[in-house]
Amino acid sequence: xxTDIILSGVGGQGILSIATIIGAAAIKEGLxxxxxxxxxxxxxxxDVQSNLRISSEPIASDLIPLxxxxxxxxxxxxxxxxxxxxxxxxxxxxxNTVPFVNIPNYPEETGLMDRIHSLSHSxxxxxxxxARSVASPRxxxxxxxxxxxxxxxxxxxxxxxxxxxxxxxxGEAVVExxxxxxxxxxxxAEQSIKK
Amino acid sequence: xxxxxxxxxxxxxxxxxxxxxxxxxxxxPGTPSTEITEFIQNHPLAVERKIHSNWSSNEKTAMExxxxxxxxxxxxxxxxxxxxMNVAADAFVNSAMTGTNxxxxxxxxxxxxxxxxxxxQDSRFYGKFAMIPIFEPSxxxxxxxxxxxAFDLSERYxxxxxxxxxxRMAHSRAVVKTGTIRDMNPMSYPSNPGDWVLMPAxxxxxxxxxxxxxxxxxxxxxxxxxxxxxxxxxxxxGIIACGIVYNYLMEHFKEGCPYPVLKVAQYPLPVKAIxxxxxxxxxxxxxxxxxxxxxxxxxxxxxxxxxxxxxLTGEVPxxxxxxxxxxxxxxGLKNEExxxxxxxxxxxxxxxxxxxxxxxxxxxxxEVLREYENGRxxxxxxxxxxxxxxxxxxxxxxxxMGASITMAKGAxxxxxxxxxxxxxxxxxxxxxxxxxxxxxxEQSNITILISDNLTTGMTGGQDSAGTGxxxxxxxxxxxxxxHIRVVVPLPKNMxxxxxxxxxxINYQGVSVIIPRRECIQTARRHNKK
Numbered sequence: 086x087x088t089d090i091i092l093s094g095v096g097g098q099g100i101l102s103i104a105t106i107i108g109a110a111a112i113k114e115g116l117x118x119x120x121x122x123x124x125x126x127x128x129x130x131x132d133v134q135s136n137l138r139i140s141s142e143p144i145a146s147d148l149i150p151l152x153x154x155x156x157x158x159x160x161x162x163x164x165x166x167x168x169x170x171x172x173x174x175x176x177x178x179x180x181n182t183v184p185f186v187n188i189p190n191y192p193e194e195t196g197l198m199d200r201i202h203s204l205s206h207s208x209x210x211x212x213x214x215x216a217r218s219v220a221s222p223r224x225x226x227x228x229x230x231x232x233x234x235x236x237x238x239x240x241x242x243x244x245x246x247x248x249x250x251x252x253x254x255x256g257e258a259v260v261e262x263x264x265x266x267x268x269x270x271x272x273x274a275e276q277s278i279k280k
Numbered sequence: 281x282x283x284x285x286x287x288x289x290x291x292x293x294x295x296x297x298x299x300x301x302x303x304x305x306x307x308x309p310g311t312p313s314t315e316i317t318e319f320i321q322n323h324p325l326a327v328e329r330k331i332h333s334n335w336s337s338n339e340k341t342a343m344e345x346x347x348x349x350x351x352x353x354x355x356x357x358x359x360x361x362x363x364x365m366n367v368a369a370d371a372f373v374n375s376a377m378t379g380t381n382x383x384x385x386x387x388x389x390x391x392x393x394x395x396x397x398x399x400x401q402d403s404r405f406y407g408k409f410a411m412i413p414i415f416e417p418s419x420x421x422x423x424x425x426x427x428x429x430a431f432d433l434s435e436r437y438x439x440x441x442x443x444x445x446x447x448r449m450a451h452s453r454a455v456v457k458t459g460t461i462r463d464m465n466p467m468s469y470p471s472n473p474g475d476w477v478l479m480p481a482x483x484x485x486x487x488x489x490x491x492x493x494x495x496x497x498x499x500x501x502x503x504x505x506x507x508x509x510x511x512x513x514x515x516x517x518g519i520i521a522c523g524i525v526y527n528y529l530m531e532h533f534k535e536g537c538p539y540p541v542l543k544v545a546q547y548p549l550p551v552k553a554i555x556x557x558x559x560x561x562x563x564x565x566x567x568x569x570x571x572x573x574x575x576x577x578x579x580x581x582x583x584x585x586x587x588x589x590x591x592l593t594g595e596v597p598x599x600x601x602x603x604x605x606x607x608x609x610x611x612g613l614k615n616e617e618x619x620x621x622x623x624x625x626x627x628x629x630x631x632x633x634x635x636x637x638x639x640x641x642x643x644x645x646x647e648v649l650r651e652y653e654n655g656r657x658x659x660x661x662x663x664x665x666x667x668x669x670x671x672x673x674x675x676x677x678x679x680x681m682g683a684s685i686t687m688a689k690g691a692x693x694x695x696x697x698x699x700x701x702x703x704x705x706x707x708x709x710x711x712x713x714x715x716x717x718x719x720x721x722e723q724s725n726i727t728i729l730i731s732d733n734l735t736t737g738m739t740g741g742q743d744s745a746g747t748g749x750x751x752x753x754x755x756x757x758x759x760x761x762x763h764i765r766v767v768v769p770l771p772k773n774m775x776x777x778x779x780x781x782x783x784x785i786n787y788q789g790v791s792v793i794i795p796r797r798e799c800i801q802t803a804r805r806h807n808k809k
Contacts (some may be wrong), residue, residue, distance in 0.1 A: 131630035
């Protein structure tokens with residue numbers, strides 16, 4: 086197997102936690118992994134992305150070439166589209182629909198959503214309100230992870246186990262909250278795939 | 281032993297050093313090198329072994345402290361970002377002249393494409409300049425393993441060794457299999473104490489010694505396991521791929537590269553291997569991250585008239601980091617057709633956090649400076665550099681650590697008024713204090729704002745060397761006590777802040793205003809605890 090993923094969002098939204106959970110699951114499965122992150126100045130409310138590659142064969146580059154990403158997982162709709170040239174034509178784009186507006190020239194929301202829906206494979210969900218209703222606003226990134234989990238090439242159960250591994254030391258309540266968020270995202274993705 | 285861990289390149293360097301018997305790391309935070317020291321600060325074995333890992337005031341003090349630890353026979357490491365090397369350069373270059381006792385590794389993380397930096401300088405030039413061996417890992421596993429080998433090499437020849445990282449290697453994770461854990465060195469004085477006193481007579485002798493060792497360093501490179509020739513049937517092109525760029529090359533050739541490839545990860549350049557490659561191939565392509573160091577070198581090394589392609593000839597971009605995509609044309613391949621870039625997407629530059637004290641400081645400063653015809657604000661390296669961007673557009677220069685105070689001084693010398701410096705607390709103790717002394721000595725007519733957030737903010741909240749002592753430092757340097765003024769930068773104190781800035785601008789001489797409020801990022805973490 087091989088899955089190349091671009092994770093994107095705005096600094097502070099929690100894309101690195103998503104990467105950590107997928108990474109932990111991949112290692113448990115004995116897969117190869119490379120993950121390039123962004124640290125430093127660009128984290129201050131700017132656009133951030135991470136390249137995450139998991140594979141049963143050794144991986145050469147830390148960076149995903151143009152047109153080779155199987156998945157874009159984004160916590161913000163405009164940030165999802167920023168990396169479009171990296172997405173395979175048959176790849177999936179999974180994104181939060183809630184804009185993070187911290188710039189004066191943020192584009193029209195409907196235009197962004199139209200563009201996302203025009204792709205052959207996309208899942209777009211309001212992870213913020215789902216997180217609020219089933220768990221906590223802080224778990225928005227885990228709702229998105231749930232929505233992306235059927236596309237990762239790792240069994241969904243293994244990802245769920247990984248949530249326990251990563252959040253385990255923060256106590257049972259945090260683990261449960263995140264598992265709830267994860268399952269809520271997963272259900273929505275499954276509905277989208279059926280459509 | 282033989283444990284597998286998912287590590288950042290920086291963390292692989294740190295763990296490699298701990299396992300190789302490190303006794304002390306010295307560093308000033310700087311992206312993308314910060315995580316090396318942070319990893320050691322938090323590692324159980326490092327804590328158990330009492331490995332020194334406190335932050336230094338700047339890269340020069342770090343370099344000198346590491347050399348002092350090496351003098352005592354212990355293994356030491358100093359870490360910095362590439363521009364930090366400019367600060368450490370005096371100590372660094374001369375550490376190759378004194379030589380070392382315990383192993384000494386200088387880790388420098390370069391930032392091609394300038395993700396968080398003001399230039400793209402390539403530290404391999406510094407390594408060559410100081411005439412010492414250089415390692416440049418192509419994988420996290422190599423980074424881990426190289427640390428033990430670099431310490432051994434350093435102790436074998438009694439010279440410092442440079443470990444060159446780039447942003448992508450520093451900040452990319454992969455699984456690393458760890459090796460044996462070595463004991464720390466016992467304390468021992470150098471066997472050649474006289475060599476450490478670099479008076480001219482000694483230095484001349486040391487210079488000859490260092491030059492004599494160049495042949496040994498070359499032989500080490502020629503036989504290094506990190507430099508490896510891979511055969512390829514198509515000899516129309518031979519490829520020299522350095523460090524991480526080797527991975528970008530191999531990304532295109534899953535079944536093996538059709539051209540012969542020389543992977544370079546240890547310097548001086550393995551000259552024999554390069555000559556061999558040149559003899560067999562019609563042309564050479566050099567793929568290296570940063571500046572065209574190798575490309576320039578081999579143009580001078582080669583005896584045959586062979587076409588050398590690379591950054592200098594335009595086959596690969598002259599600036600910016602290399603990627604799997606921008607080397608495609610040089611390999612004679614074509615990019616696949618991909619989705620076009622979405623025209624709706626606009627840039628989202630970084631910004632000061634909501635609620636940050638720097639915001640209130642700039643708000644007040646901007647309002648006061650509007651009362652003057654031609655205010656100039658010389659600023660510095662830190663989060664407050666973002667004051668250049670809208671909505672503040674408050675600053676006129678950012679150059680290097682500490683340059684705000686001295687540039688404001690020079691501008692005032694030339695007749696500028698008001699001449700204002702904006703500098704952070706950590707940058708002030710890094711390289712601002714000596715400039716302040718210059719200003720005090722000449723009673724320069726400048727106003728300095730030390731925007732104190734009680735931490736080194738931009739790199740993630742490391743300790744700041746002068747916390748709690750900024751007023752006494754300024755007094756000690758000679759600023760008049762009545763012109764050292766402290767204020768809490770909050771919207772409700774806007775009038776107080778404006779009055780203070782106005783009064784001090786109008787005072788003829790050096791004044792220091794310290795807007796002081798904890799970084800909201802570190803405050804949030806403290807509140808959680």
